[in-house]
Amino acid sequence: MTSPLTRTLWLLLILPFLSAGLAVAQKLPGIASKTAGMKKYPGYFTFYYDDAAGKIWLEVDKLNQEFLYVNSLPAGLGSNDIGLDRGQLGGERVVYFEKVGPKVMLVQPNLGYRAITNNKNEARAVEESFAKSILWGFKAEAEEGNRVLVDATDFLLRDAHNVTGSIKRTGQGNYKLDASRSAVYLPRTKNFPQNSEFEATLTFTGGDDAGRFVYEVAPDVQALTLRQHHSFIQLPDNKYKPREADPRAGYFGISYFDYATPVDENIEKRFIARHRLQKKDPSARVSEAVEPIVYYVDNGAPEPIRTALLEGARWWNQAFEAAGYRDAFRVEVLPDSADPMDVRYNIIQWVHRSTRGWSYGASVTDPRTGEIIKGHVSLGSLRVRQDYLIAEGLLAPYEEGKPVNKAMMDMALARIRQLSAHELGHTLGIMHNYAANNNASVMDYPHPQAKLDRTGNIDLSKAYDTGIGEWDKVAVTYGYQDFPAGTNEKQALNDILAKGRANNLQFISDRDARATGGAHPTAHLWDNGTSATDELLSVLRIREKALQNFSERNIKPGAAMSTLEDVLVPIYNYHRYQTEAAVKLIGGLNYTYAVRGDGQLVTEVVSKGEQQKALDAMLKTISPEVLAVPEHIIKLIPPRAPGLRNSRELFAKRTGLTFDPLAAAEASADFSVSFLLHPERASRLVEQGARSNTLSLQNVTEQLIQNTWKSRREKGLQEQVQLQTEQVVLTHLMALANNEGASYQARAVATATLKDLKNYIETRLRTNKQGTYHAHLTFALERLNRPVVEEVKPNKTLDLPPGSPIGSGEVLRCE
Template identity: 60%
Template sequence: MKKLPLLILLFFCFQTFADKLPSITEKTASFKKYEGFMNYWWDEDNGKVWLEVSNLNQEFLYISSLPAGLGSNDIGLDRGLLGDEKVVFFNKVGRKILLIQPNLKYRAITNDANEKRAVMQSFAQSTLAGFTIEAEENGKYLIEITDLLMQDAMGVTDRIKGMGEGSYSLDKSRSAMYFERTKNFPLNSEFEVSLTFTGGSDAGRFVKSVTPSAEAITLRMHHSFVQLPDNQFEKREFDPRSSFNAISYFDYSTPVSEPVEKYYTVRHRLKKKDPNAKVSEAVKPIIYYLDNGTPEPIRSALMEGTAWWNQAFEAAGYKNAFQVKLLPDDADPMDVRYNVINWVHRSTRGWSYGASVIDPRTGEILKGHVTLGSLRVRQDYLIAQGLLSPFENGKKLDPEKDPMLKMALARLRQLAAHEVGHTLGIMHNYSASTNNRASVMDYPHPRVSLNAKGEVDLSDAYAVGIGEWDKASITFGYQDFPKGTDEKAGLNKILQDARNKGLLFLTDQDARPAGSASPNAHLWDEGKDPIENLNALLKVREKALANFGEKTIREGVPMAFLEDALVPVYNLHRYQIEAVAKIVGSVDYRYAVRGDGQIPTVLVSKETQQKALKAAIQCLSPEVLTLPENIIKLIPPRPAGYNTSRELFKKRTGLAFDALSAAESAADFPLQFLLQPERASRMIEYAARGEGITLDELNTQLIENTWKTPRKTGLALEVQYQTEQILLTHLLALSVNEKANYQVKALMGKSLKELKAYIEETKKSVKDASYQAHLDYALERMKNPSAAKVTAHKELPPGAPIGCEDEF
């Protein structure tokens, strides 16, 4: 008998092995089935999840998220945190099923298959997971996906380690499926797991503050498989003047004469039932759902603020196209079918934010997802409390008439509108405060003033309703033009009309950096004229400090807690002085495009810059920086049993209140902007072009108004000494800063040489030992400019978002 060739023998062996695969029906006979978008089964005996793959090479959306979080603002990992959305597909190779993410950043939008293939093969794809087929039936395949679901898809261990908060690893023995939120629907399959991360021998204070036992952190992770929307979404070309976010990708089928990178507007799908009607209902309205765990009166405030957006959609020609409802009890906030507003608790206050699930192919928003930090409203209440000092004779306040609560709820309405605006596709607009609160997408400082009686007035602290810019922006993004309309011309007219009304759009890149160049884009500033409003705010601050005392806190509260309320009052002007300082060395510019008639750049006049500098220098005076003695006497160390907090002034005096450290932080703050290397470099250029104050003039005026002013007495004198040393730190540091241009360093050296000569001359007539020591120390520091570190100064306690400092 002849022997079969080896190849044929292997073939028969493989075929016999393949034939032994059970059917899906047989394999899953004892499992619990979940029918829906992708059928899956739960094998309870073995703790495994099995998935039926029926549509090979068909793209769908894969999203991971964090439905139960860590509770630390500093680390992040909030309840409701979304991961990246990924377009993926299953591919079969032999007995393997691979989960592949195509590279959508590089495409060829063409019908030419060869051209598409050339682009696809030029850039890497990502294979996210591999599975073995364990059963098959009628062209469908069964794979086990337990390991995929049990992975650290949200990067918990890396996030915690990156924050220096401990080394953790996933412990699968303490992890399991979470079936309360594991469900299947016709268009989406939802899986949830409870994951435990162990380790923590080096756990940091943030982790310890939010875990019952730092050696084990148990969180929940959610995975969504979602059917991608149809191809009927109409992409809208991105316009940098519109304030909408954009997606971009490279289309290599583009003719050489056109840009290869394409930009499209990120927005929800919204169509009129009747596009020809001036006002029409939507085919499918945009509905947002508020977390049903939100308490009153916060719930009503958030519902009201969110509903403001309907005003913008009405301006765009829609009737009742934007709605807000309470999340049903049986709904899952992580379900992609729901736009949600989550009320999230953390151990410390922090940012709120608006995120979205987006179809990466088109920019269509599939889910708006807002996170609102619950402690923020308490900080707004505290700010109002410090400004009003309302507790006369220990009396209780009527909640219906409580002005602090009214202000805090007014801020929540604005906050809800702001964060929902992000999930509608809109960026920040930090120039809105210069135009009568034209957008809820600005960061608003409470508008506080003195009334006719000279009392602090909070009645107009925050705007009510949507802004004029928001209406124009929504109209640009969501206008449904009648057939035959030149859409590009129509969209351009919307933006042109907004510009004709004086509406301006500038965003994060223009406002956040310390060296930002625009005089019109600032975070948390107020009013059309930053300089005028700084002066007005200083008067409010003076009045609030004059009223500050025992009546600032409730009866029975430890006196040490006066410091909590004092911090935002003492630093009330912090954002306004930032806006004023940034006017120095600034250039007024627009996001102009060719042909729109806008003037791209205009240098800010020397007169305006000089006025701004004068206002900023005023805030370095001992009169502004020195706390009154009557306030200092009232604040003892924090009692035993109460935790200290980063919300308080940074101290150099141990437990005792440190009035000098408070002044140190406040003096350092404006100098961070005035003597910033990018600003200084611009000043050299702008002065050479004939506009703006020179760097030499800036240095001279700073020195004249600190080192060369008459000596004060008492605590004000110590504040004076301290401010002069802080200024010297910034002068020395800038003189050797490699980010500054050569002439900046040359002029800083000149100013330091002149200051040194002044100090040496002054020493000859100084008899006071304290003053002499101050001058000697300055001369010693001048010998080594590289040793001057601005980071050595005490920082202001966190303020944003009125308040807390980021993150994230």
């Protein structure tokens, strides 16, 4: 056994050698020697490219200093449904590098919970109460002074944009990143004094279970190659002054909880998102800006689209002029030398996809303050073609020996101007405004305003507005006004909104405008006019005229006759958006985003007269004369010609290859009835009918039955349309009666209506012993007698072809 003295002597002998070995192991090479022979990219974060190894080496010289990290998708998949578009921005994050021994951590602090205070202990208590995130861990490979060199390659070649997750979430397959087919993309890997830009080509493999959306866009579904971009951006200085949010102003923004707030004040702080803009002379009524806001239009957009994009975006200068700025907002064409993903450029990007899709207005925003650092608009290129198609359907313009009607291109380009202004508005921080009647805002969704001229022909000369709206001027003044020193800013901002209200300008945004759950009588998507009901009747007259005129003149000479169906779809369904608008008056509630003391209307139930007028118009949309496709049109449309793809843009069919006018009518009837009997609307009708003299759910169901099941019997195709509409009504009554999301009394009224209808059907069957009507009644009675196990699962009705752009339409900064 070794004695303690012997062990001590041995330790004393080897300790110097151990210490020397550790010193050698811990000593890192210098950065210059480690990067010898590599290409150096000096800039915000200097980095080096090792061509032999295909690696990026990052020089970290700003330890524990916060900066902004943004990932994006410069080269996309091209599918609206999957949503991985060219130019799509990922989230922005405030981060910092922290060195811990041999490791360098990329840390994201938790800015959602703060303590804005000079008391360090109070701030530390909040910081330690909520989790932070370490986004990546690097190994220090070389160092010089306070500078550390790390291998950033794996960080840059990872799926930061979660492409695999997006594909899987949309049911399009299980893919994984293939490192052997991924590499740094040097043409877009650049460095600048205030931002470092990195880009990578990434390949995702799999495809054995690829969905049809992937098949539509990929040359080989086994390998999807996209590009992802990473930006390290210097945060703005502390001279920007955040502006408090107001629910009446219509701005996006940031929010966080400030635990240093006194107990008698609101702990949640909200600030609007906006660009930094300052007047050279804040005391002057009109002044130039210290630094103007400049946007750039994608140089890949063709003419005349490019000019239309420029013109529409420049409308916003009218709003900045109204706020007292001179030449503070400019729009130019992107120089060939510029990179659209470079954070220094506010960009309007022209994006191509396999099908028409939403356009988006996104931005890179400082999460600390709400300051917009970069505006980024993505405009879907197929939208202009859809407007041109609608114009073809309305005008039937292709006559032998006559030039093509210029009004179609004029309308399509007018829409592009409006769309450019709309999406750019989002990147200024401004929300949708769906209560902006009479073209008060480009932040509404506009439907083409067709009119009948004195001779009864369709006129598209004023299809879209041609400038900024009055609400937009109020919004920009609220967000960007630079007040003179000594101004009571809160009062001045309140005065701006009060002046807008005095001019009958109101702000109502997204969720309030939807036809399913929404109840506001003036906030609607894609509608026109001051009265949603009157406009629906007007739109139905336009639709009737267009269907009367529909002929082979709606397609170009030499086009396959089956392509007439493409043109017919948006015309037959021309009233769909105004239908959604009018139905919101039924069970409707007028309200504002009032604050205490501002004198605005708080709530008011829509009057019984207005609700009844809307119901009458809604019932007209499911009448056989509106739903039946005219015979002269049916005869014109053969089965799809070889080589022409069937798509969701066409009518659904129950007749195989042949055009199915009954299916078109069924989908349209289902569209209207589903809104009339929506469980939330039904529940509101019960509640409102109980406490005010207005329309009740029982009124609605009685009139619905009276105008369908108990109406005068039609003949021919209109009879078949009438019978299937009655089955659609039955379907939705059964669904409402058994919908646990509806109120008990709404379900009770639907159940009572079904019982009365059953008695009516049984009575009619006694006198109708054979024929089509007898079969119809027998089938309906059999449906009513089916047992309810867990829930009623009525026959599946057909959906309308998409009207709005294809893809997710719930994003708040899209159109």
